[in-house]
Amino acid sequence: MMFxxxxxxxxxxxxxxVIFNVPKNSLFQCGFVGMLGWLLYYSLVENEINSIIATxxxxxxxxxxxQYFAKRYKxxxxxxxxxxxxxxxPGGLSYDAMKHFVGNDFYVAVQLAAKVFMLAGAIAMGLIxxxxxxxxxxxxxxxxxxxxx
Amino acid sequence: MDDQLPYNEIIDVCLLAGKIMLQNGAETSRVExxxxxxxxxxxxGDSHSFSTPTGIIFSLDGMHPASKLIxxxxxxxxxxxxTLVNSISRSISSKEMTPEEAYLRLKQIEKAGMGYPMxxxxxxxxxxSGCFLIMFQGQxxxxxxxxxxxxxxxxxxxxxxxxxxxxxxxxxxxxxxxxLVAMFFVQIGVGGHLxxxxxxxxxxxxxxxxxxxxxxxxxxxxxxxxxxxxxxAGLTALAxxxxxxxAFVFL
Numbered sequence: 001m002m003f004x005x006x007x008x009x010x011x012x013x014x015x016x017x018v019i020f021n022v023p024k025n026s027l028f029q030c031g032f033v034g035m036l037g038w039l040l041y042y043s044l045v046e047n048e049i050n051s052i053i054a055t056x057x058x059x060x061x062x063x064x065x066x067q068y069f070a071k072r073y074k075x076x077x078x079x080x081x082x083x084x085x086x087x088x089x090p091g092g093l094s095y096d097a098m099k100h101f102v103g104n105d106f107y108v109a110v111q112l113a114a115k116v117f118m119l120a121g122a123i124a125m126g127l128i129x130x131x132x133x134x135x136x137x138x139x140x141x142x143x144x145x146x147x148x149x
Numbered sequence: 150m151d152d153q154l155p156y157n158e159i160i161d162v163c164l165l166a167g168k169i170m171l172q173n174g175a176e177t178s179r180v181e182x183x184x185x186x187x188x189x190x191x192x193x194g195d196s197h198s199f200s201t202p203t204g205i206i207f208s209l210d211g212m213h214p215a216s217k218l219i220x221x222x223x224x225x226x227x228x229x230x231x232t233l234v235n236s237i238s239r240s241i242s243s244k245e246m247t248p249e250e251a252y253l254r255l256k257q258i259e260k261a262g263m264g265y266p267m268x269x270x271x272x273x274x275x276x277x278s279g280c281f282l283i284m285f286q287g288q289x290x291x292x293x294x295x296x297x298x299x300x301x302x303x304x305x306x307x308x309x310x311x312x313x314x315x316x317x318x319x320x321x322x323x324x325x326x327x328x329l330v331a332m333f334f335v336q337i338g339v340g341g342h343l344x345x346x347x348x349x350x351x352x353x354x355x356x357x358x359x360x361x362x363x364x365x366x367x368x369x370x371x372x373x374x375x376x377x378x379x380x381x382a383g384l385t386a387l388a389x390x391x392x393x394x395x396a397f398v399f400l
Binding site for chain 1: 173174175176179226227228229230231232235236239263264265269270272273274276277279280281283284285303344345347348351352353355357358360361362363364365367368386390393394397398
């Protein structure tokens with residue numbers, strides 16, 4: 001089961017790379033980032049950790065790895081970020097919410113919609129944390145360099 | 150010395166680079182940063198750039214103040230072009246290019262077609278739909294039906310994008326097609342779970358790039374573009390939801 005998840009998340013992320021026209025030689029990395037993010041999310045949720053926390057953690061990891069890849073391959077970070085984030089987007093839940101809205105079951109629908117909103121927020125927060133950490137590390141390194149010289 | 154700088158050409162190069170990046174899905178902060186860097190590399194250290202998802206203002210200060218505005222009306226996603234412009238800006242920064250050369254290269258990039266052929270993108274959406282089905286706990290025997298529904302939805306989206314100016318309508322119709330095709334398969338008895346098939350097939354339409362860019366723009370303090378991209382993503386999500394709901398109404 002886990003193996004199928006790994007393969008499908010890799011292919012899905014790389015396929016999203018094709019949809020967004022990323023350069024051919026970064027497709028593999030795109031798939032890799034997406035696979036790692038989904039692996040973390042999936043194993044956290046399997047161990048009965050709240051899906052909001054799981055999304056936050058995976059978005060953070062995805063952004064950190066994307067930053068590393070962006071520096072290493074000298075490409076814009078968006079390329080890797082996007083393919084890594086896609087599997088985390090709460091598509092299923094928002095579909096459920098929409099279905100209940102159409103079925104006039106507003107109690108459940110609003111609850112689901114609130115959860116979708118929280119998950120989207122968790123993705124954004126994960127990206128923000130990674131960005132902040134990146135800036136801190138860069139500043140720290142620069143200061144160390146200045147003090148050293 | 151200062152008089153010999155080709156100010157107009159520098160502004161044109163910066164604006165063209167910014168326009169290509171903005172049109173093809175770069176974050177606003179990256180666009181502004183790239184433009185200021187290019188100007189600095191050509192010797193105009195004092196420049197300002199203000200870009201929103203729908204337009205760019207760029208101005209040079211100093212001896213010959215000048216500014217230009219450019220309107221960006223069409224947006225699509227082609228991260229390959231963003232990468233190319235990024236690498237051009239790098240080689241400008243390391244003083245390997247004159248403004249004329251850079252302008253010619255940028256014009257070539259602007260005119261170049263999409264990186265992958267149309268059928269390649271549709272095939273990617275086709276495969277991705279099936280993979281998402283498996284990731285969201287679907288059954289393997291629904292795999293091919295989700296693939297077909299997703300592929301048809303995405304090809305509808307590509308076709309309608311060319312035909313229509315209204316993007317949200319194209320997204321609405323595409324998700325309507327996804328819903329109807331999935332229902333068709335379930336009705337004739339080959340597909341198992343309608344819900345998982347639709348979820349998998351709808352994923353290629355999800356505005357993932359807009360969401361991440363909106364978040365990154367907001368972090369960077371670009372509130373105008375962050376919020377407007379967020380609104381854009383929200384409208385797209387709404388269009389997709391409305392399309393699926395419309396399919397349910399037909400049932």
